Structures are given as structure tokens and as C-alpha cells.
Amino acid sequence: MTSNRLPNRGRVDHGKPVRFTFDGKALQGLAGDTLASALLANGIHLMGRSFKYHRPRGVVSAGSDEPNALMGTRRGAGQFEPNTRATIQELRDGLEATSQNRWPGLGFDVGAVNDHLGSLFSAGFYYKTFMWPRAFWDRVYEPVIRGAAGLGVSPTESDADSYASRFAHTDVLIIGAGPAGLAAALAAGRSGAAVMLVDETAEPGGSLLSEPDVVIDGKPAWDWLAATLAELAALPNVTILTRTTAIGYYHQNMIGLAQRLTDHLDTVPAGAPRERMWKVRANQVVLTQGALEKPLVFDGNDRPGVMLAGAAQTYLNRYGVKVGDRPVIVTSHDSAWYTAFDLAEAGAKPVAIVDVRTDVAGALTDRAREHGIETLIGRTVTGTSGRLRVSSIRVNRVENGKATTPRDIACDTVLMCGGWTPCLHLFSHTKGSLAWDDELKAFLPGHRTEAVHIAGAGRGLWGIASVLADGAAAGTQAALDAGRDATEHAHTVEADRPGTGITVKELPTDRDPGKAKAFIDFQNDVTAKDIRLAVREGMRSIEHVKRYTTNGMATDQGKMSNINGLMIASDALGKAPPQVGLTTFRPPYTPTTFGTFAGYHKDATFELTRKTPIDPWAEAHGAAFEPVALWRRAWYFPKPGEDMHAAVRRECQATRASVGMFDASTLGKIEVAGPDAVTFMERMYTNPWAKLGVGRSRYGLLLGEDGFIRDDGVIGRLGPDLFHVTTTTGGAARVLNMMEDYLQTEWPDLQVWLTSTTEQWATVALQGPNARKLLEPFVEGLDITAEAFPHMAAAECTVAGFPARLFRVSFTGELGFEVNVPARHGLALWEKLWEAGQQYDVCAYGTETMHVLRAEKGYIVVGQDTDGTLTPADAGLTWAIGKKKPDFVGKRSLSRPDMVAPGRKQLVGLLTDDPTVVLQEGAQIVADPNQPKPMKMLGHVTSSYWSDAVGRSIAMAVITDGHAREGETLYIPMPHHILTAKVVKNTVFYDPENTRLSA
Amino acid sequence: MLLIHCPYCEQDLPELEFAYAGEAHIARPADPSKLTDEEWRDFLFIRTNPRGVHFERWRHINGCARFFNAARETVSDRFLLTYKAGEPRPDVAKLTGVAQ
Numbered sequence A: 001m002t003s004n005r006l007p008n009r010g011r012v013d014h015g016k017p018v019r020f021t022f023d024g025k026a027l028q029g030l031a032g033d034t035l036a037s038a039l040l041a042n043g044i045h046l047m048g049r050s051f052k053y054h055r056p057r058g059v060v061s062a063g064s065d066e067p068n069a070l071m072g073t074r075r076g077a078g079q080f081e082p083n084t085r086a087t088i089q090e091l092r093d094g095l096e097a098t099s100q101n102r103w104p105g106l107g108f109d110v111g112a113v114n115d116h117l118g119s120l121f122s123a124g125f126y127y128k129t130f131m132w133p134r135a136f137w138d139r140v141y142e143p144v145i146r147g148a149a150g151l152g153v154s155p156t157e158s159d160a161d162s163y164a165s166r167f168a169h170t171d172v173l174i175i176g177a178g179p180a181g182l183a184a185a186l187a188a189g190r191s192g193a194a195v196m197l198v199d200e201t202a203e204p205g206g207s208l209l210s211e212p213d214v215v216i217d218g219k220p221a222w223d224w225l226a227a228t229l230a231e232l233a234a235l236p237n238v239t240i241l242t243r244t245t246a247i248g249y250y251h252q253n254m255i256g257l258a259q260r261l262t263d264h265l266d267t268v269p270a271g272a273p274r275e276r277m278w279k280v281r282a283n284q285v286v287l288t289q290g291a292l293e294k295p296l297v298f299d300g301n302d303r304p305g306v307m308l309a310g311a312a313q314t315y316l317n318r319y320g321v322k323v324g325d326r327p328v329i330v331t332s333h334d335s336a337w338y339t340a341f342d343l344a345e346a347g348a349k350p351v352a353i354v355d356v357r358t359d360v361a362g363a364l365t366d367r368a369r370e371h372g373i374e375t376l377i378g379r380t381v382t383g384t385s386g387r388l389r390v391s392s393i394r395v396n397r398v399e400n401g402k403a404t405t406p407r408d409i410a411c412d413t414v415l416m417c418g419g420w421t422p423c424l425h426l427f428s429h430t431k432g433s434l435a436w437d438d439e440l441k442a443f444l445p446g447h448r449t450e451a452v453h454i455a456g457a458g459r460g461l462w463g464i465a466s467v468l469a470d471g472a473a474a475g476t477q478a479a480l481d482a483g484r485d486a487t488e489h490a491h492t493v494e495a496d497r498p499g500t501g502i503t504v505k506e507l508p509t510d511r512d513p514g515k516a517k518a519f520i521d522f523q524n525d526v527t528a529k530d531i532r533l534a535v536r537e538g539m540r541s542i543e544h545v546k547r548y549t550t551n552g553m554a555t556d557q558g559k560m561s562n563i564n565g566l567m568i569a570s571d572a573l574g575k576a577p578p579q580v581g582l583t584t585f586r587p588p589y590t591p592t593t594f595g596t597f598a599g600y601h602k603d604a605t606f607e608l609t610r611k612t613p614i615d616p617w618a619e620a621h622g623a624a625f626e627p628v629a630l631w632r633r634a635w636y637f638p639k640p641g642e643d644m645h646a647a648v649r650r651e652c653q654a655t656r657a658s659v660g661m662f663d664a665s666t667l668g669k670i671e672v673a674g675p676d677a678v679t680f681m682e683r684m685y686t687n688p689w690a691k692l693g694v695g696r697s698r699y700g701l702l703l704g705e706d707g708f709i710r711d712d713g714v715i716g717r718l719g720p721d722l723f724h725v726t727t728t729t730g731g732a733a734r735v736l737n738m739m740e741d742y743l744q745t746e747w748p749d750l751q752v753w754l755t756s757t758t759e760q761w762a763t764v765a766l767q768g769p770n771a772r773k774l775l776e777p778f779v780e781g782l783d784i785t786a787e788a789f790p791h792m793a794a795a796e797c798t799v800a801g802f803p804a805r806l807f808r809v810s811f812t813g814e815l816g817f818e819v820n821v822p823a824r825h826g827l828a829l830w831e832k833l834w835e836a837g838q839q840y841d842v843c844a845y846g847t848e849t850m851h852v853l854r855a856e857k858g859y860i861v862v863g864q865d866t867d868g869t870l871t872p873a874d875a876g877l878t879w880a881i882g883k884k885k886p887d888f889v890g891k892r893s894l895s896r897p898d899m900v901a902p903g904r905k906q907l908v909g910l911l912t913d914d915p916t917v918v919l920q921e922g923a924q925i926v927a928d929p930n931q932p933k934p935m936k937m938l939g940h941v942t943s944s945y946w947s948d949a950v951g952r953s954i955a956m957a958v959i960t961d962g963h964a965r966e967g968e969t970l971y972i973p974m975p976h977h978i979l980t981a982k983v984v985k986n987t988v989f990y991d992p993e994n995t996r997l998s999a
Numbered sequence B: 001m002l003l004i005h006c007p008y009c010e011q012d013l014p015e016l017e018f019a020y021a022g023e024a025h026i027a028r029p030a031d032p033s034k035l036t037d038e039e040w041r042d043f044l045f046i047r048t049n050p051r052g053v054h055f056e057r058w059r060h061i062n063g064c065a066r067f068f069n070a071a072r073e074t075v076s077d078r079f080l081l082t083y084k085a086g087e088p089r090p091d092v093a094k095l096t097g098v099a100q
């Protein structure tokens, strides 16, 4: 393996070798390398295969815009990342990198057959090829595409790393620590403003790291950089964050920063987070993100060894790596000439500089001649050759815009430059407008919507002197706008490399352009001819061209490809670029790990789990749990050997035979208090409340103003001015919000106070014929005999020595009580009742049994048997409406024409013809099972259970005109058979006379 | 993430503390039974949905829990001002300098 490392050059530590592997091969780089620079130092250009055609690809760039050198990287178990950009990933000891999109190997890849089937995969192939026949999609296209394509491989283990997040506020946030950003930071920092300066790479400096020969303020660039960083470090008001990418620019100057903390470390300190998301609110933002170099578009511009000239300069000067010995430079901009000169001075032998312009500054051509480099001005490139590495380039003369005489030039690298695109992605996130500059052939920042300043190459300037001055001015202005006193400082620059260039469409060729593989978007394998095909096939808007060709839709969001694609589309359309327009940039600026977005919200802290005071008892007694809203609720209590069905049958039988205990603490509870409490209740709920006596309770039904059922629950009147409202478990917050809304904004004159008391009370339900016997000995200050405390009675008393609110209420059809005690006593109350209940063979039951018992009685669950489109009449609840009330929320809607028209879905019971069949909840119901598909659905099953008490299966369903279908047979088509069931209007399947609950 | 000024707390606070609550200045009729079906439909469902200044309700739900009103420019998403529930609808021309 040849070494392309140049001794004593670059900012790498030549005394610190670092071991790593690439596709299993052991290699060595240096501390300070990126993975890409280390591979290049080992003579490796071939770093991956392309996404669609599986063409061999080499590294193109030296930054986060890299489309080709995407690799899998791994540190250990649960620490595999696909699509790591080798140009960003710093080398660390033991780094394992693997190439992607190839099988069996990078050098020989079966999938490369796609490259020869190119015509099949042309623009729009997703839309054209795979539309028909349908079966082909399932059996052929999708499996083949999934197998052959895909960008890397998703990790299969859960992420072993931890992630952090942090908020920050600052006067001035500067994004990009190149010369403009550093000058801005000096200016703002010296003013005393709080400054954050961030850069996505490992080290501040930007282009200065690739331009060591520039002299600033009398010092060589790197000395000036060191002095500047020392001054900034000494300012307590300045914070510098490296390895930190500004991924999104949100409203009111909020910026998301993704900071990489440990991926570069040889060993990770225990507990250190891998990445941190910063949410920064800045008074002023300064964007100094520089410009992105464009490739030139010619046949074979994607061959390994063909790369951006600026990247080659960076590898040379920053990393001490010579990317080739005999490069040919192809350019439309002066900047690439300096790359050639730097390489020549470092010992490489640049063969030729091909400039597509007809006019190049004499100083450049003179200097090339001094280095013995051939200059070919006004030429075009029409091809390259070499299988896994470029070996020659085909250069033609151009006459009247047409390529003529070709000539092959042997080389080992091609360094291209198609000009520079101001990096305005973040600015675009703010919906700031872009203005086309026809001279620069670039979009520049136009109208601003935020307090933002753009300086340097990001607004089309070129050369260190001009961007330093611009950065200093922007930093000064930002500090002034943030209310600081700031004075601008000037910088002197010698040995600068100013320059100009042009932007062109694909280069002219003497060959069939239909056969050219002239790539625009390397990551998505989009060529110039794809863009022209899209225009020929009728795409007019750049947004359509983008979606048809997928140009710019890869993870790099077209950082390299957007302007080249636009130049070609505008040429094909015969319109000026600004009339064709630019596609929208969206956050994140670069691909960002899910972990960074999740931050601390993973595993146990992903989502809150609410537990009742009785939860520890349920856990100790082997409960199976289910999530209900954010609560974890005991679902059933299996005994050894029992499955859910066996446990639920036992719990149901025990409750109906003697007594069951149920933790109902999750019920939403709202205290409605105040002199106008009864008026408020009259207006909110459908039921009448004025005549409900103190010490009584009532089922309450809540509608939306649209007349649909929103919630329900038992509501007790504990005093003239005090209601204890219960809501569904999941509806508590919604109901309180709705009550507050009406109270604050519609009836602010009412003297009512609303308090959420859900978590203040633990609620134990005792249900079954022995419920009173069990409870009675514990009750003080209240007679709970059947006569003194009838069904729906409510009172405050003492239970087991605890202050309690006691309700005689039944959600099972049995004699029942619900005991509310302060939450801190809930577990003690439960344990006392449990102990005393042993003499009655008391049974703890969970939510599944609760559901069976309530369904046997036809009690609905709002949200399960209703879906937000059922009126009280639809649900058979007209009895819950106070007929004499002049108004309540939703009343007016109940007489709207649509609400009384035939054809509404209504809640009914369903009894299967085979009583042993339990219908599936959610199953669709039809009138005629033989009708052609798609069948007309009449409705669906909402609740369905096996009922021991009834001796058969029972179900509820919402069915079109259900109430008029008593006795009708309907059909429930299942995947392999059709079930039949009869409609019953009365959904009370068990004890319809209510003798048991009145006991 | 927007910063929203709560007129009760008198502070600019992050959007996360607030919940949107629909269009503002749509008062519930004092006696809904007097409304025709069409009038009641309009009260329930018909909203202005403007391109421009929108008067809307927000609730400082993870703060003081009060409902309040806001004028927000729907193109830029920018809040022009917020004010307490019950206060009159501000003049758009005064907010934006242009008549709507």
C-alpha cells in the first residue's frame, strides 16, 4: 500500500499513529485525521458504491456535503451507525468502518448490473416501471429493490449510547468558525456581548486550515488563528463549540445545534453522552457558513479519484495527504488553480489544468507554466476511464460551443471545480427570500425575516481579505443590534488568493449525450440526461423535476447538486434560473441521529408512567398490566397456570358470587365548587342537577357543542356548592380543559372554582353481593344499610379510620361502593379491606374483568363504544338528558337536521348465532356477505366478550340505523369465514331489572 | 419554537407552555335555541381562516392556565400581540399599518 502522507505537513499529529479497520483490513492513520483523510493517506479512493447503479465511488469532498463516502461505523454492541460520513468522522483508535451498498465486496459487486440496466432506472423510474401489474410489485420489484438498494443497513440492536440536551440564551450566535465567523466573534466578543461561536468540524478555522500561506495581521494564517482563539478563549463572554452542527433555524432566532461529544474519542468516559442537542435562543444570529464547491458535470465525473479541487487542497494542507501524484485539474473557477500550485509545491506532478473558460488571468497561467503544468483553456471534458480508479481523462477543444478534437490524458486523479455555492440552507429555514445574482450565477440572501446577519462567502464574497472584513462588520452590527457598544476592527491580509469563476451547465460533448453518465446528484445517482428527460416529459417546476428525478432528495439535500440541476433544467426549459426557482431546504442541515432528538427521553424516561397508590400491591400480587392513557393499570390477576381468559372468568364469577375489589383510582376527578357550581353543572352536562339532593349522585353525560358525546362519569353532590365529578380515565385533562374554557371565556361571571383532584384521591371499588358486609365494619359516621344509603347515595364519612368520600355506585350491576380516601392512605385501605375480605373469598380484579362486567350490563365506555360521532340518541342515552333544561353545551346541535336524519350509526347489541363465537372488536359488519367488493360496511363491533353470567358471547356494535334493526341477521366477514349475528336493541344482557345493584 | 407573551403572566415564554384553542371572538350565543340551523352551523363550524392577521385563542396551559387572545400573522407565524380574554378585538390596521 502506497503512503500518500507528506511528512511534517498538515495539522495531524505525525507522532501519534491511530489504528483502524476498513472492511476488515487493518490500517493506520494519524491523530487529527478524518476517516476519509486516513483512507486517502493509505491510497484508498474507492470508499463505497452508489445507491441506485452500484457504481464504484470515491470520496468527493472533505466536508459534511459528502455524497459518496458513507460508511457503517461501529464501536461496540449497540453502537453501529450506518451512513457515517467518512469526511466528518474523526479517526479514533480501533474504529471499525465498513463500506455500503455492495455485495459481496466493494471491488466486485453483483448489484453493479444495475449500471448496465441504466435505461430501466432513468428519471421517473419509480413512477413508471413499477406501477403495473400490482402482483409484480409485491413479488418482484419491491423485494428486488429492497435487497439491492437501500442506503446502508439499519442497526438491529437498540442504541447503547445516551444523549443529552440543553437550552442556552445568547446575545450573538455565530454559525461557522471560518475567517468570517472568527472576525465576527472577535468584534462581538470584544464588545462584551454574550457570544456563541459554533463549527461543525473538529477545529475552528474553516478555510484558513486549508490556506496556511495567507498572512493576516502580519502573522501566518495558522499563527493568527491560534492568537485569535486564545483571545476568544480569554473572553468569559465567548463560548466556542466545535463538532457542533447548526441543524435547524426556527422561529424567533431559535437554533438547534447537534454537538458530537464522544465519537472522536479513543475511549468514552463512563456515562458520557454521545451527542447533545442545544436549543439556543439568540438575540442576533450571524451566518458565516461559507460556500460549497460544485462539481463539474461531465461523463464519468463519478469515477473514484475524481473529486473536488477544494477538497484536495484541504486534504493536502489540513491533513498532510496528497490525493494523487498526477492529477488533472478541471475547473471553471480560479480557486482550483491554487490547488494545483499547492500540490506541485508539495511534490505532486499536476499534469494539466483544464479550464472551461476561454479567459483566464495571465498571472495564473504564468504560474502554472513555472510549475511545468500544461494549461488547456476553453476546453471541455467528455469522459474518463479506469475501472476502480480514474486512469485517464478525455479532453476536447471547443469550437462554437461544440466539442471537437478529443485527446486522452493519463492521470491518477481528476480535481474538479464548478464554482462555489453560497451556503444558505439555514437562512432558507427562516423563509428569508433568496435573490438570484446573474453574475455569480448564485442565489444570495434577500429579504430577512429574523434578526440575522450573513457574512463572507455565504453572501458571494471571495478571498480571505474580503470575508474577514465582512465578518468583522457583521459581528459589530450584531453586537450593536444586541444593545452593545461595538467598534469595528480592521484586518490586514497579505498573500491572499482572491478569484472569480463561472457556473455552467453540463459540459459539451462530441459523444451521444444520451449515453453520458454525467452525474449531478452523486448520492441519488441523478445525471444531466435525467433532468433533461424530466423536462421533456412535461415537468416544468423545479419541485416537479426534483421529485421526478430525485435530484437533491438524498440525505445531503442537494448541497452539491442543486445549482447544477437548476442550470440544466433552466437550459432545457429555456427560462432564466430564477424563473425556474430553487427547491426548499428543510431542517436538519445534515443527517442527525434519532438519539440526539430524543435526548433524555428514552427508555424509562421516554414517556411518563402514572401509577396508582395501589400499584405496588398489584405488582406484588402478580398482576398483568395494561397502559390506559398514561396510566399503567392492573389488567388481570392470573393465578399460577392461568391465562388471561381463565383469570378473567374466575374474577367475574367471584365478583358476582361474593365480592370483588377493583382499583378505580385512575378515574378522572374534578371538584366543582362555588356558589354557582350548580348553575355551571346545569350548563355543562346534559343532566338536570338543580334538584339533585346533597348526598346523592347521578350519571353525568358531557357533550361537545357539536352534540357528540365527549365524556361521562358519576357525579356526586356533596354540598349545596360542591360537586365531586368523575370522568373517564383518559378524558380527565380534556374535560377540565373544556370546563375551564367555558368558565373563563363564556361565563366569567360565574363564581365557580375547578380543581383537578384525580391524584388526590385513591379509589377502591367493592362490587358484589357481599360488598356491604365487607365494608360496613370499617365505616364510621354513616349508616350504609340499603334503606339509609341506597343506590347512587354519596357521603363524606370515615372508612378504616381515614377521611373518605363514599359512593354507592355500580359499574358491574352488583351492589357496589366506591371508597375515595386521600391518596396516601389508598394502599393501607386496600390492604385492610383485602385482609377482612378473606372471609368472603374476596377477589382482586383488573380492567379486563371490569370491562366484561360492565358490558354484561350494557354500560358503555366513551371512546370505545363511542367514537366522537355519536349523539346521546345514537348511544341510547336520551334518558340522561334533562328535557326541561333550556340549554346545555351541545343541546342546540341535537336538533340540527343531520343529527335527526335517518342513516345514523347507532349503538346496539349483537348476539352471534353460534353462542360460543366471540366476535373481534373492530370487525366490520355488512348486510349482504355476497355483494361484490368493496362491500358496503354498516358499522363495526365496539365491545365483545365471553360472558359466563349470560352463558354466551355478548357484543355491542355501532350500526347504521341500528335501532330499527331489532332481530335482523347481519354478517361479519372474517379472513376465512363469515360470521352471523342478530341485532338486539337492548344492550343490557344481564339482570335487566337491576335487582342485584339495588340489593 | 415561538415565544408567546402571556398577558396574565406578562412574560415571553416558549410555545411548549401553551395550547392553541381556535379562533377568537366567537361568543357562544346567549340563547342557542333562537338560532336557525344555518346560524348555529356557522357558529359551530365556519371560521375565517385568513391569509394574514388571525385572531385566535391560546391557553397558558402549562403555566397560569388562563385563556387569552392573540393576533397572529398566518404567513410569517409571527404574533402581533396578545391580550386578555374579554378585551375587544384590536384594530388590524393599527397592528400592521395596512387595512385588511
Ligand SMILES: [Zn+2]
Residues within 6 Å of the ligand: B006, B007, B008, B009, B010, B060, B063, B064, B065, B066
Ligand atoms: Zn400565563
